[in-house]
Amino acid sequence: MSSPAAEAHAHAAEHPVEHMPTGLNTKKLIMWLFLASDCMFFGTLITTHLIYRKIYANLGVDPIEIFDIELTTASSFILLMSSLFMALAVSAIHKGNVKSFRWNLIGVIVFGGLFLAGQVYEFNHFVHYSGLTLESGTFGSTFYLMTGTHGVHVALGILWLLSWLIYSYTPRFNSAEHAIDVETAGLYWHFVDIVWIVIFTAVYLIEYV
Amino acid sequence: MKSETTFQSTTMAPPVESPVHEPPVDRPAGRPRSNIGLVRPDGRGFLVDWLTTVDHKKIGIMYFVFAMGFFLVGGIEALLIRAQLAVAENNLVSPQTYNQLFTMHGTTMIFLAVMPLSSAFFNLLIPLQIGARDVAFPRLNAFSLWTFVAGAVIINLSWFFQAAEALGWFGVAGGHTDMVPAVGWFGYAPLTMTEYSGIGTDFWIFGLQVLGIASIAAALNFIVTIINFRAPGMKMMRLPVFTWMTLITSLLIIFAFPPITVALGQVMFDRFFGTSFFNVEGGGQPILWQHLFWIFGHPEVYILILPAMGIISEILPTFSRKPLFGYSLVVFSGAVIGFLGFAVWSHHMFTTGLGKVATAAFSLLTMAIAVPTGVKIFNWIGTLWGGRIKFSVPMVLALGFIFMFMMGGFSGIMHSSAPADAQQQDSYFVVAHFHYVLIGGSILAILAGTYFWLPKFTGRMWYGSLGYWMSGLVLVGFNLTFFPMHFLGLIGMPRRTHSYLEGTGWQPLNIVCTIGAFLLAFGILLFLIDLIRTVRKGPPAGDDPWDGRTLEWSIPSPPPVYNFAKTPVVKARDALWADKHGSSRQKLGGVESGSHGIHMPSNSWMPLVASAGLLLVGVSMALKQAGVPFCGYLAIGGLVITTVGIYLWALEGPGGYHLHPRPNEGGARS
Numbered sequence: 001m002s003s004p005a006a007e008a009h010a011h012a013a014e015h016p017v018e019h020m021p022t023g024l025n026t027k028k029l030i031m032w033l034f035l036a037s038d039c040m041f042f043g044t045l046i047t048t049h050l051i052y053r054k055i056y057a058n059l060g061v062d063p064i065e066i067f068d069i070e071l072t073t074a075s076s077f078i079l080l081m082s083s084l085f086m087a088l089a090v091s092a093i094h095k096g097n098v099k100s101f102r103w104n105l106i107g108v109i110v111f112g113g114l115f116l117a118g119q120v121y122e123f124n125h126f127v128h129y130s131g132l133t134l135e136s137g138t139f140g141s142t143f144y145l146m147t148g149t150h151g152v153h154v155a156l157g158i159l160w161l162l163s164w165l166i167y168s169y170t171p172r173f174n175s176a177e178h179a180i181d182v183e184t185a186g187l188y189w190h191f192v193d194i195v196w197i198v199i200f201t202a203v204y205l206i207e208y209v
Numbered sequence: 210m211k212s213e214t215t216f217q218s219t220t221m222a223p224p225v226e227s228p229v230h231e232p233p234v235d236r237p238a239g240r241p242r243s244n245i246g247l248v249r250p251d252g253r254g255f256l257v258d259w260l261t262t263v264d265h266k267k268i269g270i271m272y273f274v275f276a277m278g279f280f281l282v283g284g285i286e287a288l289l290i291r292a293q294l295a296v297a298e299n300n301l302v303s304p305q306t307y308n309q310l311f312t313m314h315g316t317t318m319i320f321l322a323v324m325p326l327s328s329a330f331f332n333l334l335i336p337l338q339i340g341a342r343d344v345a346f347p348r349l350n351a352f353s354l355w356t357f358v359a360g361a362v363i364i365n366l367s368w369f370f371q372a373a374e375a376l377g378w379f380g381v382a383g384g385h386t387d388m389v390p391a392v393g394w395f396g397y398a399p400l401t402m403t404e405y406s407g408i409g410t411d412f413w414i415f416g417l418q419v420l421g422i423a424s425i426a427a428a429l430n431f432i433v434t435i436i437n438f439r440a441p442g443m444k445m446m447r448l449p450v451f452t453w454m455t456l457i458t459s460l461l462i463i464f465a466f467p468p469i470t471v472a473l474g475q476v477m478f479d480r481f482f483g484t485s486f487f488n489v490e491g492g493g494q495p496i497l498w499q500h501l502f503w504i505f506g507h508p509e510v511y512i513l514i515l516p517a518m519g520i521i522s523e524i525l526p527t528f529s530r531k532p533l534f535g536y537s538l539v540v541f542s543g544a545v546i547g548f549l550g551f552a553v554w555s556h557h558m559f560t561t562g563l564g565k566v567a568t569a570a571f572s573l574l575t576m577a578i579a580v581p582t583g584v585k586i587f588n589w590i591g592t593l594w595g596g597r598i599k600f601s602v603p604m605v606l607a608l609g610f611i612f613m614f615m616m617g618g619f620s621g622i623m624h625s626s627a628p629a630d631a632q633q634q635d636s637y638f639v640v641a642h643f644h645y646v647l648i649g650g651s652i653l654a655i656l657a658g659t660y661f662w663l664p665k666f667t668g669r670m671w672y673g674s675l676g677y678w679m680s681g682l683v684l685v686g687f688n689l690t691f692f693p694m695h696f697l698g699l700i701g702m703p704r705r706t707h708s709y710l711e712g713t714g715w716q717p718l719n720i721v722c723t724i725g726a727f728l729l730a731f732g733i734l735l736f737l738i739d740l741i742r743t744v745r746k747g748p749p750a751g752d753d754p755w756d757g758r759t760l761e762w763s764i765p766s767p768p769p770v771y772n773f774a775k776t777p778v779v780k781a782r783d784a785l786w787a788d789k790h791g792s793s794r795q796k797l798g799g800v801e802s803g804s805h806g807i808h809m810p811s812n813s814w815m816p817l818v819a820s821a822g823l824l825l826v827g828v829s830m831a832l833k834q835a836g837v838p839f840c841g842y843l844a845i846g847g848l849v850i851t852t853v854g855i856y857l858w859a860l861e862g863p864g865g866y867h868l869h870p871r872p873n874e875g876g877a878r879s
């Protein structure tokens with residue numbers, strides 16, 4: 001019903017994200033709100049752990065005995081570095097540099113995967129050598145549910161970014177249009193990373209104080 | 210006023226949902242295909258259209274219909290409870306069934322009736338009140354609806370398993386015979402352990418978990434919609450109060466639901482994987498459940514009442530023919546109520562021995578909540594004061610709301626005093642209190658809102674005096690049921706007891722309560738009859754039957770599928786009222802949609818698919834606990850369905866087509 005020229009004009013006028021009353025991008029806004037909600041989620045998990053840790057000074061197991069703090073420090077560093085790659089990937093796609101975007105995204109995925117591998121190794125070690133299982137009292141319960149939930153968040157993040165990596169090879173991919181979506185995924189990734197910093201401090205490091 | 214001129218260039222904001230934007234096609238252009246080549250379910254038959262719709266108005270209507278259905282189920286459960294308690298030492302239902310009835314009554318009324326009824330109003334009204342084409346994420350909105358239905362079905366499916374158990378078709382070897390949740394709506398630990406309750410608890414856990422996903426998704430959607438999709442000139446302090454209360458309620462939801470999600474996850478781990486979160490043998494502390502539950506549970510109370518306050522704040526000014534008295538104070542009080550709502554959870558736990566300091570602090574904060582609530586009540590009275598009051602069914606119910614809600618507030622203040630609460634805890638006094646705020650508050654407001662907005666969304670006006678009879682019956686029946694419960698509580702009748710002895714002296718008042726309950730039920734029946742007869746043969750309502758104040762009354766009844774033919778440009782608070790009765794500078798402006806028409810998103814199956822996966826997960830996990838084989842694989846299958854649904858959802862894109870509103874178009878087109 002409308003001419004191609006009018007159609008093109010309409011299409012440009014149709015994405016008034018920058019004209020929103022607040023100037024906020026809708027997708028980024030919903031992600032920020034979700035992360036606010038997720039703060040309460042991890043807050044509850046971490047608090048449950050800390051409360052039980054404080055009530056029971058004498059656990060059946062000594063956390064310092066079973067923790068491998070060198071390994072966890074290394075995997076924490078790896079996760080932090082994945083955030084650096086994420087920031088670089090977002091910067092690259094905003095500049096339209098798809099090649100750099102892909103390599104940095106691969107960096108995030110590999111480093112996130114390394115972190116998860118560390119967690120799998122840690123869980124395996126705890127269960128088979130240290131005897132810390134889901135059933136060994138409150139420490140096992142809160143530790144595994146909290147760190148496991150974080151691990152699931154990392155795994156979902158990897159799945160999300162892997163999807164973007166694959167999508168970037170399809171003809172529909174358009175770096176100008178999708179930069180905001182990658183940035184939104186990046187917000188999630190950074191948040192999950194920050195949560196780990198809290199867990200690493202409040203659950204691991206605090207045992208050595 | 211200078212910001213308005215800058216908004217002039219803003220066109221209607223289409224929902225920006227997916228990264229890929231298919232070139233929109235003018236309708237009808239054959240069958241729109243999605244990015245992945247699937248045909249979008251646009252313009253199909255009646256059933257497909259409703260199952261795949263992304264239109265906020267249709268989604269709102271479905272929320273209303275489903276929630277009303279569950280409201281009736283919860284009501285029947287309540288009547289069975291009242292019938293059982295009518296006479297002393299009664300044995301109409303077994304103690305086990307009685308426990309299931311009060312658990313399911315509470316769970317159903319809170320999560321499957323009042324919350325989704327509020328959601329129905331959010332969906333129907335928010336985009337219209339802010340002058341938007343739809344919510345920010347229309348498919349996410351459909352996902353919220355179907356996920357709510359999935360959660361409701363999971364919880365209520367338990368009745369069928371109980372029936373199968375009674376018929377001998379289904380059983381749990383060596384397990385408990387209760388297939389229906391029977392742990393109370395707040396499921397206190399350690400009752401929820403496998404030693405003490407059967408698979409009913411699993412239905413309850415997974416049902417609530419799925420409902421939580423629905424609530425959070427909807428809340429995120431509405432916050433973004435209200436913040437980002439306002440029409441030009443619709444500043445925050447020009448928003449209708451109902452929109453404000455929706456915003457605050459949605460914020461409460463996103464912060465209150467995560468703790469219950471974690472707590473339910475912990476119970477689930479205790480039941481399935483032998484953890485000791487609430488298991489005393491392993492060092493777990495049942496009191497932790499109470500804390501986590503009420504950190505959610507108390508804000509939940511405000512999640513139930515703030516939308517009702519918003520509805521009342523729309524109705525009172527309309528029928529007093531005055532602006533709302535103290536608009537900013539009403540908005541600010543709502544925000545304060547929401548904020549303080551997170552700081553009072555322990556008043557549900559005064560008798561658990563928190564210690565003097567904590568008890569005093571929570572007592573004080575609870576009393577503090579009465580202040581913003583009182584501010585609102587005085588502002589409503591101020592709105593009525595000197596107004597040209599017009600009595601109509603919505604107004605009668607709204608006035609009833611003020612009075613009844615205040616009664617509930619008074620007994621609430623009594624509970625806030627810890628020593629008094631120690632006497633009232635777990636007695637019928639508490640039952641009286643929360644029914645006054647939930648029926649006298651939420652339900653009366655929802656009935657009032659239904660009569661107020663029914664003409665807008667059906668295009669038909671209710672008629673005759675049935676509505677007035679209904680209002681009277683509901684108010685009388687409600688007071689007859691719950692007022693005597695104050696006395697029953699004070700003379701010692703505990704809540705959640707299956708029967709009571711002859712010599713307790715509780716018999717006479719219980720008979721009164723039961724008669725009142727049936728009168729109330731009859732009132733609700735009249736409501737449904739009036740609703741149905743209005744929808745079927747009510748006279749045409751016109752666009753603006755009440756001389757309304759907000760933007761939804763500026764468009765045809767029922768609203769066209771695209772809502773506003775021109776994007777309204779708002780010049781004042783109470784935008785439509787100012788347009789009709791204000792100065793010439795306050796006339797509503799309008800931005801044409803341009804030559805390309807209004808962009809509409811395509812329908813989608815994917816929200817339904819994603820929700821169906823969650824339904825499968827919930828039911829299979831509960832049956833896994835019962836020892837039914839292969840249920841673990843079914844649950845994984847459910848997760849796969851949800852994941853596939855989400856991927857296809859992302860890949861198909863919003864699709865869409867363009868509509869050109871005809872001049873003077875009346876009814877909705879679909």
